[in-house]
Amino acid sequence: MIVTFFIILPLFAAFVNAIFGRIFRLFSDIFINIINFILLILSFVILYQINTNQNNIFVYKIGGWEIPYGISLVVDFYSVFMLLIVNIITFFVGIYSISYMQKYTEKWGFYSLFELMLAGMNGVIISGDLFNIFVFLEVASIASYALVAFGTEKDELEAAFKYIVLGSISTSFILLAIILSYGYTSTLNLADISNVAKMSNNYIVKITLFLFLIGFGIKSAIVPLHWWLPDAHPSAPAPISAMLSGLLIKTLGIYLIVRFVFNIFLVDIKILNILSYLGIFSMIVGVILALYQWDYKRLLAYHSISQVGYIFLGIGLATPLGLLGGLFHLLNHSVFKSLLFLTSGALEYNFSTRNLKNYYYVSKTMPKTTFSAVIGSFSIAGIPPFNGFWSKLIILFACIQSKNIIFGLVVILVSVLTLASFLKVLKYGFYRENNYSEKENNLFLVKKNIKEVPFFMQFSMISLAILCIILGIIIYPEVKQILISKTVEIIYNGDLYRNLVIK
Amino acid sequence: MKDKNSGMTLIVKTVTRWTVLLIMLYGFYITFFGHLGPGGGFAGGIIVVLSFIHIILAYGKDFVVKKINENIAGILETTGGLLFLTIAILGLFTGIFFKDFLGKGKVFSIFSAGIILPANIAIMIKVGFGMLSAFLCLILFSSQQEENKKKE
Numbered sequence: 140m141i142v143t144f145f146i147i148l149p150l151f152a153a154f155v156n157a158i159f160g161r162i163f164r165l166f167s168d169i170f171i172n173i174i175n176f177i178l179l180i181l182s183f184v185i186l187y188q189i190n191t192n193q194n195n196i197f198v199y200k201i202g203g204w205e206i207p208y209g210i211s212l213v214v215d216f217y218s219v220f221m222l223l224i225v226n227i228i229t230f231f232v233g234i235y236s237i238s239y240m241q242k243y244t245e246k247w248g249f250y251s252l253f254e255l256m257l258a259g260m261n262g263v264i265i266s267g268d269l270f271n272i273f274v275f276l277e278v279a280s281i282a283s284y285a286l287v288a289f290g291t292e293k294d295e296l297e298a299a300f301k302y303i304v305l306g307s308i309s310t311s312f313i314l315l316a317i318i319l320s321y322g323y324t325s326t327l328n329l330a331d332i333s334n335v336a337k338m339s340n341n342y343i344v345k346i347t348l349f350l351f352l353i354g355f356g357i358k359s360a361i362v363p364l365h366w367w368l369p370d371a372h373p374s375a376p377a378p379i380s381a382m383l384s385g386l387l388i389k390t391l392g393i394y395l396i397v398r399f400v401f402n403i404f405l406v407d408i409k410i411l412n413i414l415s416y417l418g419i420f421s422m423i424v425g426v427i428l429a430l431y432q433w434d435y436k437r438l439l440a441y442h443s444i445s446q447v448g449y450i451f452l453g454i455g456l457a458t459p460l461g462l463l464g465g466l467f468h469l470l471n472h473s474v475f476k477s478l479l480f481l482t483s484g485a486l487e488y489n490f491s492t493r494n495l496k497n498y499y500y501v502s503k504t505m506p507k508t509t510f511s512a513v514i515g516s517f518s519i520a521g522i523p524p525f526n527g528f529w530s531k532l533i534i535l536f537a538c539i540q541s542k543n544i545i546f547g548l549v550v551i552l553v554s555v556l557t558l559a560s561f562l563k564v565l566k567y568g569f570y571r572e573n574n575y576s577e578k579e580n581n582l583f584l585v586k587k588n589i590k591e592v593p594f595f596m597q598f599s600m601i602s603l604a605i606l607c608i609i610l611g612i613i614i615y616p617e618v619k620q621i622l623i624s625k626t627v628e629i630i631y632n633g634d635l636y637r638n639l640v641i642k
Numbered sequence: 643m644k645d646k647n648s649g650m651t652l653i654v655k656t657v658t659r660w661t662v663l664l665i666m667l668y669g670f671y672i673t674f675f676g677h678l679g680p681g682g683g684f685a686g687g688i689i690v691v692l693s694f695i696h697i698i699l700a701y702g703k704d705f706v707v708k709k710i711n712e713n714i715a716g717i718l719e720t721t722g723g724l725l726f727l728t729i730a731i732l733g734l735f736t737g738i739f740f741k742d743f744l745g746k747g748k749v750f751s752i753f754s755a756g757i758i759l760p761a762n763i764a765i766m767i768k769v770g771f772g773m774l775s776a777f778l779c780l781i782l783f784s785s786q787q788e789e790n791k792k793k794e
Contacts, residue, residue: 143739150727157720161713202733202740 141188142199142212144181145222145265148174149258153251160247167250168237174254175226175233178261182219182226189219190621196639198267206641207331213267213640216625221264221394223622224470227606228385228477229257231599235481236378238593239488243376249289256282256382260390267640269317269327276313276391280306280358283387287375298374305357305367312354319347330640333403333633348404352396359392361451362421365444369428372443373436373493377484380436384443385477389469393450402629402636408457415455419549421448426556434493435483435568438560439476442519445553446472452550453534456541462627464533470623471526471610475518478603482512485592485600486568495567502570504589507597509569511604516565518607520558526610533614649702658700665693669766676762677755683765691770695777703781712782715775722768729760 152174160167189195199212214222233253240246259279266272284306288299321327323343324335336344353364360368368388372380400406400414425445432438450472453465483493485508490498502509518525521532531554538547591597612618629635649655666689673686698706733741740757747754 143734147727147731147734147739151724151731154720154724154727158717158724161717200738202742203738 140199141181141185142197142214142265143201145178145261146258148178148181149254149261153254153258156247156254157251160250167247171250171254172230172233172237175230175257178226178257179230182222185214186219186223186621189214189216194639195625198640207326207328210271211267211328211640212265213329214265215629215636215639217394217398217629218264220466220470220623220626221390222261224473225257225260225264225386225390228473229382231603232378232381232477232481234595235381235484235599237595239378239484239596240376243289249286249376252282252286252289253379253382255279256286256387260386263390264394267329269320269329269332272395273310273313273317276358276395277310279387279391280310283379283383286379287371287383289376289379290374295374298370302367302371309354309357312350312357316347316350316354319343319350323347329398329403330637333405333637334641336404337634344404348399348406351399355392355396355399359388359396359447360444361392361417361447362424362444363417365421365425368444369437369440372440373434377436377480377487380439380484381477381480384440384480385473388443388447389450389473393447393454393469397454397630401631401633405633411455411457413455415452415543415546418448418451418453418455419546421445421451422549422553423448426553426560430556430560430563432560433495435486435495435564436480436493438495438564439479439483442557442560443472443476445557446476446519448553449531449534449550452546453537456537456543456546457631458537458541459627459631460533460540461537462630463623464530464537466623466626466630467533467613468527468530470613471518471530471607474603474606474610475515475525475527478511478515478600478607479519481596481600481603482508482515485596488592488596489589495564498568499571500589501568505591507591507601511600512569513565514604514607516561520561521554522558524608524611526607526613529611529614649705650700654700658696662693662696665696666690669693669770673762673766674752674759677758678750678752683762684769686762687766687769688773690766691773691777694774698777698781703785707778707782710774710778712775712778715771715778719768719771719775722764722766722771725764726761726768729757729764733757 152171156167156170159170185197189197195216197212197214198206199214200206201210201212204210236249236253240249243249256279259275259277259282262275263272263279266275284299284303287302288295317327320332323341324332326332326335357364357367372383375383396414400411422445425441425443425448429438429441429445432441446468450465450469453461453463453468455461456465485505486498486501487493489505492498514525518527521528531550535547535550538544538550613622669686669689669692671686672681672689673683676682676686694706694710730740733739733743736743742756744756744760746756753759
């Protein structure tokens with residue numbers, strides 16, 4: 140019952156807002172944020188319910204049709220984990236947009252597309268049906284294409300066009316894979332497909348899996364398929380960059396890859412290790428490309444590639460500890476990367492440039508932004524008390540446990556390089572007092588005009604920064620038990636999903 | 643030379659006046675009999691909007707834009723989406739999301755097959771006005787560009 144609201148509410152909000160938002164100015168600000176808040180509460184409610192539920196799964200049959208024939212919504216621990224991440228980040232980003240999007244015209248259009256994207260992501264997460272997943276994936280992707288082009292400047296349109304072309308290529312791969320899998324198994328229900336895929340050793344199953352991996356791989360930007368990301372993510376407005384980098388590449392890419400590889404196609408562990416090699420490759424390439432960027436948002440976008448590599452490394456090891464590390468890093472990355480993109484938006488809000496060389500006196504004039512940026516940078520670099528450290532530590536232990544010492548060394552090396560590039564950001568972007576290219580008088584004038592960003596932007600940045608600090612508690616056994624242990628169990632025992640859905 | 647926005651010749655206008663209603667009627671037929679024969683909301687919506695596009699081409703853009711501008715088309719499109727969602731939510735009140743709350747009815751009559759007919763109508767509004775607003779945006783954008791060129 141409660142499961143359906145994750146699709147109904149954002150869709151309803153998008154349509155109602157498209158009617159009333161263009162008439163009343165304040166309507167979309169208030170209405171959309173109330174809806175996001177309700178979704179945030181609902182995702183905690185569903186976390187509580189699934190922990191008290193006997194079977195630990197909700198299966199909702201749409202229209203009352205039985206399972207192999209109709210469309211079903213399936214919520215297990217893994218889905219709840221992702222729903223929590225998506226709705227928490229969306230709530231804070233929604234609040235941030237109240238002030239940030241003020242300078243754009245047609246703010247209601249932004250909010251409608253925003254809610255459509257949210258509906259798509261929630262739909263992908265809770266859907267238990269292959270074609271439904273494709274439809275929601277397209278809803279989320281098309282909304283994100285429009286949002287990347289929202290500024291309608293030259294660069295933004297170019298980036299959006301690139302993004303559309305590559306996104307369409309990826310969805311064609313996915314559609315082809317769906318056609319093949321439907322032709323072979325004659326069912327679209329995920330649990331039912333896994334029933335057939337387990338029995339057969341046919342080459343069609345392997346081709347299908349390969350096509351799925353390419354399609355979702357483009358969405359999640361692992362290295363040989365990452366070219367679209369450094370253009371698309373910086374060009375969007377800052378809240379959307381935070382959504383794209385924090386959530387979209389995870390729900391449409393990583394979530395689906397893990398679900399398909401572990402729960403549906405039940406792949407051999409030897410093949411899974413390819414994922415960890417791809418992860419290592421992404422980590423190194425992403426961080427090296429990020430090191431010499433001067434565009435703040437572009438640097439963050441390259442770091443997304445590198446951090447996604449960490450997640451794939453953890454998952455590809457396919458041990459319980461590795462999966463725990465990968466999923467924990469997924470949670471942490473969505474928090475600190477959205478935070479960092481929001482701080483980049485705050486700088487752009489005041490200086491209207493993204494170049495790190497043009498910022499000065501930031502730490503004096505914008506102390507709260509600086510505070511949250513420092514915490515975000517330390518989290519992503521893996522400095523001890525913050526959340527990024529714990530997940531990287533778990534991934535490191537997992538590498539050593541599975542006797543891949545070289546992987547462990549790469550984890551440490553990439554972490555050091557990440558720290559180096561973020562020290563550059565802090566030094567030039569936030570703590571620089573003099574600007575060599577400008578004259579002294581000019582500089583004084585600029586200093587006088589710059590103020591701290593409006594309250595709503597401060598609120599979401601500081602909340603996410605606090606979240607960065609307290610998320611370290613997940614490694615305590617009690618919290619771990621509620622939030623993440625059962626998720627790892629469902630992924631690690633691939634059969635469990637099917638057995639829970641079809642009793 | 644005649645202005646491009648005032649439409650085509652008298653012959654075309656007369657023929658359009660005769661055929662447009664037939665095209666629109668055919669679109670409605672496809673929609674309303676979607677659950678009995680081939681067709682449905684998507685195809686019906688496209689055919690209905692083709693009649694609008696027909697008028698725009700024959701009579702020029704100003705004739706239509708005065709009555710339906712892109713704002714109204716957008717609002718109507720959204721209403722279609724909302725209508726479809728409402729049908730799904732009405733099912734929720736009787737127990738299950740998308741539950742068929744109307745019953746099967748008599749076979750081969752128009753009011754049969756439960757919620758398929760209202761859903762088809764909602765899809766027709768959504769698809770039709772979606773296409774229309776896309777078309778209007780293209781026209782308005784190109785005419786705006788021409789005006790900018792003239793100013794320069």
